[in-house]
Amino acid sequence: MNKPIRILHVIGIMNRGGAETMIMNLYRSIDKEKIQFDFVQNCTGPAAFDEEIKQMGGKIYHCPHYNGKNHFQYIKWWKKFFKNHRDEYCIVHGHLGSMAAIYLNIANKFGLYTIAHSHSAFTIKNCKDILYKLISYPTRYTADFFFGCSLNAGISRYGKEVVKRKNFKVLNNAIDLKQFVYNKQIREKIRNELKIKNEFVIGHVGRMDDNKNQIFLLNLIKQMKNQYPVKLALVGTGVNYDKLVKQAEEMGLENDVLFLGVRSDVNELLQGMDCFVFPSFYEGLPVTLIETQAASLPSVISDTITDEVILTNIVTKVSLNLSLQDWIVKIIKYFDYDRSHSYINDLNAYDVKFTSKWMEDFYIKCQKENLKNH
Incomplete structure (x- = not known):
């Protein structure tokens, strides 16, 4: 029997937020004989969904919380992680938008297929928002595929040109x-x-x-x-x-x-x-x-x-x-x-049973495409 494809999800912390709940809805519904989820959380833990993730067979890792001062330490952690786990993953699904340009770029260098996922549209109101925009900007040139929870979320994060491409899709926030x-x-x-x-x-x-x-x-x-x-x-x-x-x-x-x-x-x-x-x-x-x-x-x-x-x-x-x-x-x-x-x-269109089946097929297609290109 073939092993399931393990998808590495990168997220802030798996607490009960909107993006996290959507991921868990997919995880519960997806065929785990075909697809399995693992997580890198940008925190020291623990998180609300940790136990359920482990019960469903998922693994949890913790990367350093990026604060600017630890830029090179952060890069070093990701290089070491992919070096140690390169045989376990071929797909990285990035939900942590601010740092996506860093960890997805490193994943690309290790030959992994990379997905950027925007869960929010935002307007610039302060210096923090400007910094986020600057740091996350290169993501549009880094990822192999792009998701947005809405068209506005895609435009806000990646720009109008990206959402016109074939490698962008609005992925509905599915629920049961x-x-x-x-x-x-x-x-x-x-x-x-x-x-x-x-x-x-x-x-x-x-x-x-x-x-x-x-x-x-x-x-x-x-x-x-x-x-x-x-x-x-x-x-x-x-x-x-x-x-x-x-x-x-x-x-x-x-x-x-x-x-x-x-x-x-x-x-x-x-x-x-x-x-x-x-x-x-x-x-x-x-x-x-x-x-x-x-x-x-x-x-x-x-x-x-x-x-x-x-x-x-x-x-x-x-x-x-x-x-x-x-x-x-x-x-x-x-x-x-x-x-x-x-x-x-x-x-x-928001029923998780339809979305999870689409995601299964999508991940399998991504794996085949990545293997073909490498």
Whole structure:
């Protein structure tokens, strides 16, 4: 029996973020007799998905966290890694965008097929963003193939010329759709657990950082609670977690905001919400908004997010330049919304069972192409 093709995924840390969840959805669904995933994480570990990865037969390695000062140490680590593992891999799938130009270039020199994967569209707002752009820029001349979670994510990372090529593809952020179908019994269970009675629950799932703009949600709920019985449920953690908890207390919202942390039952938590609000400054194609539509959960989102994510009529875009009251008007139209209608058929392009089969065939094709060229 042939051994499976081992794909080396390079990522920051395998915690419960959008890109990481998408990778795990593929990993769970893919035929592991044909394809196996291993990971190099840009951290010291441990990570939320580590144990599941090991249970499915994946290996985990840790490279140094790049900080600029350790540039030559970082290069040395990757050269040593590929020298020691050159017989185990022929494909490197890079999700860590900032350093992709470095590690994919080294992988190329060892004769490996290289894939760059953009999970986010971004705009330059500060010096850090400029530095990211400069460091990652050569990736467009390095990788053999390019993925973007959306067209905007591809253009943002690689430029307009790359997305016109045959070696670029928009790869949908696949999920297990059936896990998210609306279920009234699960809704009641979740709301009982969270001690929610008759309140209208505004929900949000996301990494807590400046880009996700959760402070907007605190301001929103502060204004909204004066008019309606509402609660805000925040799922996730991140660099701004402690700051947001403190701000909520200072704003007198400690009884109105539920900080739920990192959860493995997001599919069930969505059942207990009434409207999902997503005021990000920029995104690629957020997988969370595919999940909300699969759960028949209405969403009000910022107009900076790509139209590619709107696959049903239960997503409303609002400009961040408009007032909180303008947002509230859009949200309250979903009071007493009937979630019994399923939108699964509108979301088939995001079903993991189709995407994982496509990925199997793609990796096998890449391996054959690489062997032919070497």
